[in-house]
Amino acid sequence: MIRINDNQLQTTLEKNSVLCYFFTIGNDPYLQYVTQDQIKKKLSSQGIAEQIIFTIDNQTDWDQIYQSSQALSLFSNQILLILQFGETALTTTISKKLDELTDNLSPDIRLLISLTKLTKAQENTSWFKALSELSIVVNCNAPDLQQLPLWVNQQLQRLSLTIEKQGIDLLCYYYEGNLLAMVQILEQLKLLYPNGKISYDQLEQNINDSAIFTPYHWFDALIMGKTKRSMHILQQLKINDVEPLILLRVIQRELILLINLKKHMQSHDLKAAYDIYKVWQNRRNIITPYLNRTDLAQLYQTLQKMAEIEIILKHDYQSPVWQQFDTLNMLFIGQTHG
Numbered sequence: 001m002i003r004i005n006d007n008q009l010q011t012t013l014e015k016n017s018v019l020c021y022f023f024t025i026g027n028d029p030y031l032q033y034v035t036q037d038q039i040k041k042k043l044s045s046q047g048i049a050e051q052i053i054f055t056i057d058n059q060t061d062w063d064q065i066y067q068s069s070q071a072l073s074l075f076s077n078q079i080l081l082i083l084q085f086g087e088t089a090l091t092t093t094i095s096k097k098l099d100e101l102t103d104n105l106s107p108d109i110r111l112l113i114s115l116t117k118l119t120k121a122q123e124n125t126s127w128f129k130a131l132s133e134l135s136i137v138v139n140c141n142a143p144d145l146q147q148l149p150l151w152v153n154q155q156l157q158r159l160s161l162t163i164e165k166q167g168i169d170l171l172c173y174y175y176e177g178n179l180l181a182m183v184q185i186l187e188q189l190k191l192l193y194p195n196g197k198i199s200y201d202q203l204e205q206n207i208n209d210s211a212i213f214t215p216y217h218w219f220d221a222l223i224m225g226k227t228k229r230s231m232h233i234l235q236q237l238k239i240n241d242v243e244p245l246i247l248l249r250v251i252q253r254e255l256i257l258l259i260n261l262k263k264h265m266q267s268h269d270l271k272a273a274y275d276i277y278k279v280w281q282n283r284r285n286i287i288t289p290y291l292n293r294t295d296l297a298q299l300y301q302t303l304q305k306m307a308e309i310e311i312i313l314k315h316d317y318q319s320p321v322w323q324q325f326d327t328l329n330m331l332f333i334g335q336t337h338g
Helices: 006-015 029-045 062-069 092-103 126-132 148-159 165-175 179-192 200-206 215-223 227-239 244-265 270-276 281-292 296-315 321-336
Strands: 002-005 021-025 050-055 079-084 109-115 135-139
Touching: 002 006, 006 029, 006 135, 021 029, 029 079, 029 109, 029 179, 050 062, 062 079, 062 092, 092 126, 148 165, 148 179, 165 179, 165 200, 179 200, 215 227, 215 244, 215 281, 215 321, 227 321, 244 270, 244 281, 244 296, 244 321, 270 281, 296 321
Parallel strands: 002 135, 021 109, 021 135, 050 079, 079 109
Antiparallel strands: none
């Protein structure tokens, strides 16, 4: 099995012509689309002209998929069978369906499976092991804030564009979480400035704030004490019509986790607490500094503020609740620097 990031795909496909099975794993729809398009074009160049696509959900007709996995193409000797899971999870029932599929898969079938995530337990299933020897797994997760400048630089090279570092930082600020919009604005700049050299002022005149965030981005910015970033995220969540109650629920859940971890720290090792509450390793580096400089009284104070916001929401859904989130934002940031 070969595991790569999306930007390594083209080179990998050129070097490995015998691959039969492809997985695109990640949460970014743009990267999923581009990656799958590259795979389709490569297989098409090898004579695989017919593609059969199935969207996997609770209503999927697996008998039709089984028939397709044994079908002969009218246009070539091989078929590309595409299974798109979207947000559908790989349940035990679906894994059994995939077991049956791989047990009877025709050697003339090339298989492309699109998933948002793949766990270690799922990688230990019979169907995954059966495909692994001749498979490639492509990471299509959106680059995080630290990785994004590198990704932007790669796009600039592809388009033969030159933008100074300050301009790249501005692009990352305005388009984080929205790679499709990022690529579209870069292609637009390529048309506007054919010489390929774009100044900061030219860039600033042509871009808009199109960043897309989740409530988890906001929570991480809060506990890291990033005032400007947390306010920017909160503004974008409001602009993108995130439901205030959903936002509140996510932050409440994360805050209760912090409280439980802090209480556990009083009599146990923090690592043991992380293990008990199954906190991902990459999250621990963000949470630990906040826990070390925040006491339980401050955490309960924040939880009380969230309860007040919930009461306001339930009594008057039209109230200016986003102003309350601004207050919550500053309460968190104040604790972070306390």
